[in-house]
Amino acid sequence: MKISRGTTAAVVAGAAAFALIATGCSSEAGADGEDIELTITTFGTFGYDDLYAQYEEENPGITINATNIDTGGNARTDAFTKLAAGSGLSDIVAVEEGWLGAIQEVSDQFVDLRDFGADDIKDRWVDWKLAQATDADGRIIGYGTDIGPTGLCYNGQLFEAAGMPSDREAVAELFGGDDATWERYFELGKQYYDATGKAWFDHSGFVWNSIVNQLDEGYYTADGELNVEGNAELKEAFLELSEAAQYGLSADQAAWDWGGGKAFVDGTFATFVCPGWMLGVVQGQVEAGGGDASTGWDFADVFPGGAGNWGGAFLTVPTTSDHQEEAAKLAAWLTAPEQQVAQFEAAGTFPSTLEAQEELAANPEPNEFFNDAPVGSILASRAEGVVAQFKGPDDSLIQENVFGPALRSIDEGTKNGEEAWDEAISLLNELVEQ
Amino acid sequence: MSSLTQRQRMSRLDVKISPYLYIAPFFILFALVGLFPLLYTFVVSLFDWHLLKGQGDFVGLANFTAILEDRFFWNSIFNTFSIFLLSAIPQLIAALVIAAVLDANIRAKTFWRMAVLLPYVVTPVAVSIIFSNLFGDDYGLINNLLQNFGLDPVAWHRDTFASHFAIATMVNWRWTGYNALILLAAMQAVPRELHESAAIDGAGAVRRFMSITIPSIRPTMIFVIITATIGGLQIFAEPRLFDPATAGGVGGSHRQFQTTVLYLWEMAFFRQNFGEAAAIAWLLFLIIVVIGFINFMLTRRIATGESAGPRRMFLRRRRRPREKQADKTLTTPGTIAEDVKL
Numbered sequence: 001m002k003i004s005r006g007t008t009a010a011v012v013a014g015a016a017a018f019a020l021i022a023t024g025c026s027s028e029a030g031a032d033g034e035d036i037e038l039t040i041t042t043f044g045t046f047g048y049d050d051l052y053a054q055y056e057e058e059n060p061g062i063t064i065n066a067t068n069i070d071t072g073g074n075a076r077t078d079a080f081t082k083l084a085a086g087s088g089l090s091d092i093v094a095v096e097e098g099w100l101g102a103i104q105e106v107s108d109q110f111v112d113l114r115d116f117g118a119d120d121i122k123d124r125w126v127d128w129k130l131a132q133a134t135d136a137d138g139r140i141i142g143y144g145t146d147i148g149p150t151g152l153c154y155n156g157q158l159f160e161a162a163g164m165p166s167d168r169e170a171v172a173e174l175f176g177g178d179d180a181t182w183e184r185y186f187e188l189g190k191q192y193y194d195a196t197g198k199a200w201f202d203h204s205g206f207v208w209n210s211i212v213n214q215l216d217e218g219y220y221t222a223d224g225e226l227n228v229e230g231n232a233e234l235k236e237a238f239l240e241l242s243e244a245a246q247y248g249l250s251a252d253q254a255a256w257d258w259g260g261g262k263a264f265v266d267g268t269f270a271t272f273v274c275p276g277w278m279l280g281v282v283q284g285q286v287e288a289g290g291g292d293a294s295t296g297w298d299f300a301d302v303f304p305g306g307a308g309n310w311g312g313a314f315l316t317v318p319t320t321s322d323h324q325e326e327a328a329k330l331a332a333w334l335t336a337p338e339q340q341v342a343q344f345e346a347a348g349t350f351p352s353t354l355e356a357q358e359e360l361a362a363n364p365e366p367n368e369f370f371n372d373a374p375v376g377s378i379l380a381s382r383a384e385g386v387v388a389q390f391k392g393p394d395d396s397l398i399q400e401n402v403f404g405p406a407l408r409s410i411d412e413g414t415k416n417g418e419e420a421w422d423e424a425i426s427l428l429n430e431l432v433e434q
Numbered sequence: 435m436s437s438l439t440q441r442q443r444m445s446r447l448d449v450k451i452s453p454y455l456y457i458a459p460f461f462i463l464f465a466l467v468g469l470f471p472l473l474y475t476f477v478v479s480l481f482d483w484h485l486l487k488g489q490g491d492f493v494g495l496a497n498f499t500a501i502l503e504d505r506f507f508w509n510s511i512f513n514t515f516s517i518f519l520l521s522a523i524p525q526l527i528a529a530l531v532i533a534a535v536l537d538a539n540i541r542a543k544t545f546w547r548m549a550v551l552l553p554y555v556v557t558p559v560a561v562s563i564i565f566s567n568l569f570g571d572d573y574g575l576i577n578n579l580l581q582n583f584g585l586d587p588v589a590w591h592r593d594t595f596a597s598h599f600a601i602a603t604m605v606n607w608r609w610t611g612y613n614a615l616i617l618l619a620a621m622q623a624v625p626r627e628l629h630e631s632a633a634i635d636g637a638g639a640v641r642r643f644m645s646i647t648i649p650s651i652r653p654t655m656i657f658v659i660i661t662a663t664i665g666g667l668q669i670f671a672e673p674r675l676f677d678p679a680t681a682g683g684v685g686g687s688h689r690q691f692q693t694t695v696l697y698l699w700e701m702a703f704f705r706q707n708f709g710e711a712a713a714i715a716w717l718l719f720l721i722i723v724v725i726g727f728i729n730f731m732l733t734r735r736i737a738t739g740e741s742a743g744p745r746r747m748f749l750r751r752r753r754r755p756r757e758k759q760a761d762k763t764l765t766t767p768g769t770i771a772e773d774v775k776l
Contacts (some may be wrong), residue, residue, distance in 0.1 A: 009472050023630060034624060073682075077703050079461055080486060080706070081703065083485075083486050084485045084486060084708070102486065102706070103486075105486060105487060106486045106487060126637070225484055238767075243742075253572075254571075254591070256678055259565065259570060259572050260570075260571035260573060262573045263572070263573075263574075268572075337530040397682070397704055397705060399708075400682035400684075400704070401682040401683075401684055401700070401704060401705075404687075405682065405684065405687055405689075408687035408688065409688070412592060412687065430506075431705055432705075433705075433707070
């Protein structure tokens with residue numbers, strides 16, 4: 001008796017507290033001229049700062065409190081920690097494609113944006129981007145920001161010194177134009193290595209990511225089954241890459257460090273895989289390493305293995321947000337074609353909406369840093385034929401913790417291709433629940 | 435009892451309850467932020483618990499057995515102890531020497547004391563960034579210097595021992611001065627007369643340091659060693675930031691410097707297995723308790739076995755009346771041993 005009374009009291013108290021919070025929120029969210037502060041968490045180079053200021057100006061009463069986390073990996077940890085804790089998430093959280101699979105597992109913790117008008121604007125995006133953001137129950141949990149069509153960054157000066165063409169069109173042709181293959185890429189790398197004794201790419205991990213992202217099915221099948229062990233296509237690609245790395249094509253650099261950017265400046269490697277969002281990273285690294293446009297980096301409309309998408313992000317609204325409607329409105333505005341073009345100009349991230357893509361394709365503005373390359377129209381051309389790949393719940397874990405160490409073994413020269421593949425498989429069985 | 439007035443009753447209550455109220459804030463805070471997380475972690479460790487999806491089935495001690503059979507756990511224990519030994523031992527020896535030097539009559543005392551504390555003020559993250567630059571494989575300052583002298587560069591991130599050495603250096607840089615100041619405070623409390631009489635008896639500086647200073651600061655030594663043990667076995671920020679490349683919390687390309695807390699982090703936030711991560715946390719807690727206890731016993735023994743400090747003289751003096759009694763009856767070794775333990 002006593003216990004039940006205590007429980008009842010607790011429930012009543014809890015309900016009362018909840019009601020207080022609820023009313024507190026609804027009065028705050030009301031449009032009676034009260035100020036609303038929206039928090040947003042992004043990562044890497046998002047290029048949103050000017051857009052925030054513009055939105056605040058156009059919407060009196062809204063203040064945007066933005067946080068930008070240095071890398072997608074750290075943003076993932078931040079979001080997962082707060083999801084696990086059940087509180088602390090911003091009103092808008094940017095989610096990267098690589099860990100969207102894990103987020104989809106708990107998609108009920110994110111607002112169904114159809115409640116706030118997603119159906120009216122869903123034709124904006126390329127269809128596969130929208131499909132990625134839609135969960136198993138058909139709820140739309142994210143608005144696509146950018147996609148990652150991948151082109152080839154190369155250092156024209158180094159190419160010239162090795163007796164190769166440095167002109168953008170000639171380079172595209174050299175790699176095989178529309179029929180560019182990884183085989184051809186590695187073959188040219190060996191020529192370059194023989195001529196200069198220097199590496200062709202920075203480290204095997206990024207090349208591997210690009211290769212995997214081009215496959216119809218990556219680490220998971222389209223039905224969500226793990227697809228690594230016994231995957232002949234994947235293994236063949238792995239062995240091809242490891243053979244090239246063993247030849248000396250990999251500079252064995254630590255990604256996201258690159259010796260503080262110096263490896264980009266001192267000619268350690270001559271090519272780099274560049275999804276749209278990576279262009280900002282390259283520029284940042286070159287500048288951190290003491291270089292500038294004269295360092296010689298350029299961007300060619302070609303990619304080994306054809307079209308590929310690596311990365312891209314979504315803006316989501318967690319159910320814990322106190323201002324879901326306002327947050328959804330801001331997310332919709334930030335991902336509208338016009339703002340995506342502005343975002344591209346600020347950070348090089350390639351838009352996921354059709355209209356913005358068409359605009360960039362039609363209006364090729366030269367990018368000073370990349371030797372005046374018309375980056376926008378090149379990326380638009382690289383985006384043609386991109387198909388989305390299903391990303392499973394442990395996709396980023398497999399990328400970082402399973403294939404990461406195996407590829408480092410190859411780069412460091414401690415294992416050959418077969419041994420490194422076996423290492424990856426044993427790590428997979430130990431680390432990933434299946 | 436009934437003759438007590440209201441006022442007297444209140445005053446009696448005051449005497450009885452007030453002391454508990456005064457110490458209550460600490461214990462309430464401890465229960466909230468210390469004891470509750472500890473017990474909750476234990477509860478989590480008994481379940482299949484996914485980071486995002488939450489609580490699953492009750493699995494008993496299965497998480498603990500899984501961790502004890504996990505080669506990466508033992509690798510992380512090895513790394514943690516290796517880094518701990520490489521940092522704690524040189525650090526304490528250096529701290530003792532620095533404290534002894536500062537305890538001597540030197541010019542500009544405050545300046546030197548502040549100077550040794552300065553590294554402690556810098557956050558570990560900043561320390562890690564600076565040292566990561568020093569210990570860079572291809573572009574690091576130390577390797578550049580080595581190559582200038584025609585020596586082979588050291589693979590600071592790839593080689594297990596080299597990476598442990600680099601991380602231990604960061605820890606030492608940060609904590610040596612802090613420990614030195616604590617030991618210095620203890621040394622200043624050692625009565626000068628002891629040193630003077632020993633000097634008159636012909637004891638040199640080293641002999642006085644070993645036979646008077648060290649035994650006298652034993653309680654402080656125990657404190658410093660225990661806190662160094664707890665901190666050293668929980669090391670996280672330094673190995674985490676020493677490896678900017680892996681977002682996966684692996685600690686080096688092949689877990690060369692993945693410490694136990696780093697492994698816990700990988701388990702919880704990358705492998706999203708909260709249950710096993712909680713089991714790691716508890717195992718680490720137990721290991722720290724055991725190692726802390728062993729260190730406590732060792733410290734006591736070293737300091738007492740070395741020589742007769744002031745504390746021992748005190749004990750001897752106090753024991754004398756009882757010894758006389760014992761002479762008459764039987765010499766019981768038990769009582770003496772008990773006294774020594776005091």
